[in-house]
Amino acid sequence: MRVTIKDIAKEAGVSVTTVSRVLNDKPDVNIETKKKIKKIIDKMGYNPNGVARGLVLNKTNTIGLIVPDISNPFFPEVARGVEHTAKRQGYSVILCDTDNNRDEERQAINLLRNKRVDGIVIFLSLSDKELLKELEQRILPVVQIADNISSYKISSVSIDNIKSAITATEHLIQLGHKKIGHITGDLKTSSAKNRLLGFKRAILSADLRYNEKWVLEGDYSRESGFKQMFKILSLDDKPTSIFTSNDLMALGAYEAILDNGLNIPEDISVIGHDNIDISKLIRPGLTTIHQPKYSTGELAAQILINEIKGKTNKKEAKILDTRLVIRNSTRKLI
Amino acid sequence: MRVTIKDIAKEAGVSVTTVSRVLNDKPDVNIETKKKIKKIIDKMGYNPNGVARGLVLNKTNTIGLIVPDISNPFFPEVARGVEHTAKRQGYSVILCDTDNNRDEERQAINLLRNKRVDGIVIFLSLSDKELLKELEQRILPVVQIADNISSYKISSVSIDNIKSAITATEHLIQLGHKKIGHITGDLKTSSAKNRLLGFKRAILSADLRYNEKWVLEGDYSRESGFKQMFKILSLDDKPTSIFTSNDLMALGAYEAILDNGLNIPEDISVIGHDNIDISKLIRPGLTTIHQPKYSTGELAAQILINEIKGKTNKKEAKILDTRLVIRNSTRKLI
DNA sequence: GTGAAAGCGCTAACAG
DNA sequence: CTGTTAGCGCTTTCAC
Numbered sequence: 001m002r003v004t005i006k007d008i009a010k011e012a013g014v015s016v017t018t019v020s021r022v023l024n025d026k027p028d029v030n031i032e033t034k035k036k037i038k039k040i041i042d043k044m045g046y047n048p049n050g051v052a053r054g055l056v057l058n059k060t061n062t063i064g065l066i067v068p069d070i071s072n073p074f075f076p077e078v079a080r081g082v083e084h085t086a087k088r089q090g091y092s093v094i095l096c097d098t099d100n101n102r103d104e105e106r107q108a109i110n111l112l113r114n115k116r117v118d119g120i121v122i123f124l125s126l127s128d129k130e131l132l133k134e135l136e137q138r139i140l141p142v143v144q145i146a147d148n149i150s151s152y153k154i155s156s157v158s159i160d161n162i163k164s165a166i167t168a169t170e171h172l173i174q175l176g177h178k179k180i181g182h183i184t185g186d187l188k189t190s191s192a193k194n195r196l197l198g199f200k201r202a203i204l205s206a207d208l209r210y211n212e213k214w215v216l217e218g219d220y221s222r223e224s225g226f227k228q229m230f231k232i233l234s235l236d237d238k239p240t241s242i243f244t245s246n247d248l249m250a251l252g253a254y255e256a257i258l259d260n261g262l263n264i265p266e267d268i269s270v271i272g273h274d275n276i277d278i279s280k281l282i283r284p285g286l287t288t289i290h291q292p293k294y295s296t297g298e299l300a301a302q303i304l305i306n307e308i309k310g311k312t313n314k315k316e317a318k319i320l321d322t323r324l325v326i327r328n329s330t331r332k333l334i
Numbered sequence: 335m336r337v338t339i340k341d342i343a344k345e346a347g348v349s350v351t352t353v354s355r356v357l358n359d360k361p362d363v364n365i366e367t368k369k370k371i372k373k374i375i376d377k378m379g380y381n382p383n384g385v386a387r388g389l390v391l392n393k394t395n396t397i398g399l400i401v402p403d404i405s406n407p408f409f410p411e412v413a414r415g416v417e418h419t420a421k422r423q424g425y426s427v428i429l430c431d432t433d434n435n436r437d438e439e440r441q442a443i444n445l446l447r448n449k450r451v452d453g454i455v456i457f458l459s460l461s462d463k464e465l466l467k468e469l470e471q472r473i474l475p476v477v478q479i480a481d482n483i484s485s486y487k488i489s490s491v492s493i494d495n496i497k498s499a500i501t502a503t504e505h506l507i508q509l510g511h512k513k514i515g516h517i518t519g520d521l522k523t524s525s526a527k528n529r530l531l532g533f534k535r536a537i538l539s540a541d542l543r544y545n546e547k548w549v550l551e552g553d554y555s556r557e558s559g560f561k562q563m564f565k566i567l568s569l570d571d572k573p574t575s576i577f578t579s580n581d582l583m584a585l586g587a588y589e590a591i592l593d594n595g596l597n598i599p600e601d602i603s604v605i606g607h608d609n610i611d612i613s614k615l616i617r618p619g620l621t622t623i624h625q626p627k628y629s630t631g632e633l634a635a636q637i638l639i640n641e642i643k644g645k646t647n648k649k650e651a652k653i654l655d656t657r658l659v660i661r662n663s664t665r666k667l668i
Numbered sequence: 669g670t671g672a673a674a675g676c677g678c679t680a681a682c683a684g
Numbered sequence: 685c686t687g688t689t690a691g692c693g694c695t696t697t698c699a700c
Contacts, residue, residue: 002473004693015671020695028669050448051394052693054385056676062428062449070417071410071628073611080405083431092449094396095429097417111426114384115396139336222615251615258617277407278612281556281585283592294405338677349687354679362685386677390692671700676693683688 064112068100068125073276081297100125119304141307157318164322165198172241176333181214181239225252241269269330285327398446402434402459407610415631434459453638475641491652498623498656499532506575510667515548515573559586575603603664619661
């Protein structure tokens with residue numbers, strides 16, 4: 001049998017109340033008894049039962065983190081930010097990987113409710129309006145990491161995808177490119193939609209031609225980047241540069257370009273989005289938009305914990321800054 | 335106030351026992367009352383309190399996962415394997431990132447004990463014999479993911495690093511290389527030690543010269559790979575091929591080689607270890623040793639859960655197979 | 669300063 | 685088939 005607070009109390013010849021007091025650093029306990037109890041706790045290797053404590057306190061000091069796929073290079077950094085921040089404030093995190101599956105998301109939420117987590121940080125694979133509605137009604141604090149603000153009743157941390165796409169596209173324009181292509185992400189996601197929107201805007205406001213043949217839909221996978229780039233390169237009238245909606249697709253585009261005997265950036269400039277680790281490791285280094293991942297997790301956790309602690313009632317909708325990272329995959333058109 | 339089993343019981347006009355019975359699919363409850371209770375549960379949106387259940391059952395259906403750094407490309411896959419397997423068997427996983435810090439490892443274990451997890455999957459950053467000893471003595475089931483078997487009292491899943499290093503080195507030898515270098519990992523880790531051992535063995539049993547100038551210690555970071563490769567390239571008598579103890583250092587070596595105006599694999603063949611995602615994405619694709627990551631996590635979780643469920647008493651020490659993945663960074667010496 | 673007692677929400681004998 | 689009752693290990697009034 002594991003040693004409980006009762007055993008400590010008996011051994012020390014005091015009541016459990018007193019032991020509980022020293023456990024929680026409460027006042028009103030004689031310094032001597034305190035010392036004695038502490039010694040006994042050490043001696044007996046007592047480890048308080050967090051479950052029992054959770055039951056009476058009605059809080060578990062645990063938060064849930066729901067991500068679509070922890071092995072997608074975007075999420076480990078986010079998770080790390082969440083975990084570090086949580087730990088620093090005394091919270092543990094239960095990780096739920098939903099495999100990009102809507103049902104799994106629902107199950108994860110249910111499970112987490114079951115476990116009585118104090119709050120949830122969630123990244124929805126697709127925006128599931130219904131789920132969001134349900135989440136709004138729960139008493140449970142929730143922070144959404146999202147590509148856009150999908151609800152005013154739930155706090156969120158996100159980036160401005162329209163703006164970042166404009167930045168990326170304008171970089172190409174400033175380099176003198178007039179024929180610019182774009183491979184979008186999965187257009188069911190709002191990030192892809194917004195990046196496309198930003199791309200369009202930048203093209204149009206620079207009075208450039210928006211050529212639909214140069215704009216193809218991918219799905220954020222490397223393979224789709226390869227496939228769509230290949231298509232674009234088969235055109236008689238090719239663009240001189242391409243903006244892919246994420247870095248993974250840029251890698252696919254690299255392949256296609258190289259396979260066509262073309263060079264980066266000599267023949268074609270490529271710019272990605274996200275700045276995943278690989279981007280700086282490949283050759284040529286990929287010019288891209290840096291998206292803060294660690295700080296996203298950090299901030300999401302912080303907002304969540306603030307809500308848990310009741311420090312705030314109002315919902316926050318933080319938009320984190322992105323920035324252009326210029327490497328060697330883009331260059332002046334000559 | 336949240337709805338409890340009592341509320342359901344009252345509403346249904348039965349005792350909490352009966353409700354508990356239908357909750358847990360126990361027999362001995364009239365089909366009609368069962369239906370009725372289920373309906374009420376739905377209607378009232380009742381969600382059983384896992385904490386209370388955990389207290390009485392003395393099990394939380396939660397396991398802990400301790401990793402040195404979730405953002406290190408090796409671990410997300412492992413974590414995914416653990417999470418998937420755990421979920422499938424009704425367990426949640428609490429993620430602890432120890433930041434490669436020994437103290438944090440101890441704290442994590444303590445925290446997890448506090449939370450009364452049913453077991454722990456742990457990857458120790460360095461082999462901490464003392465900690466392992468302590469772990470052995472606990473009642474808590476533990477599975478270690480390790481580069482070698484560090485304890486016969488704790489189950490483990492690992493790979494045979496000596497063998498995999500031999501495979502890597504022999505690949506180079508078979509390609510006709512006689513001058514082979516090696517950049518080791520942090521030699522405080524047993525994986526690095528064993529890979530070095532394997533390297534030596536392969537070199538020696540092929541009657542090749544083991545040149546100490548070609549064998550430098552790195553620390554598994556890309557930077558160290560760069561630095562040490564640079565040193566090796568400054569030698570008058572350079573090797574024609576290099577085995578780096580992990581892929582990240584191979585990437586650093588790539589840099590150094592390119593910076594020296596040399597080509598891969600024309601001037602120098604490079605082989606890594608681990609087969610992280612990046613390896614197939616860079617150019618030239620990196621020849622490497624594939625280390626099963628997802629299945630490592632999967633297996634570790636499975637062994638742990640078996641121990642938790644008391645299906646087995648004896649400790650398992652599984653060694654997973656590695657395999658050579660040939661890409662374009664190695665070629666026949668001509 | 670300290671302790672007795674109630675109760676957090678649930679399960680599991682045991683009795684009927 | 686169903687209910688009564690006694691905890692699981694802890695915190696927290698309230699009294700002394």
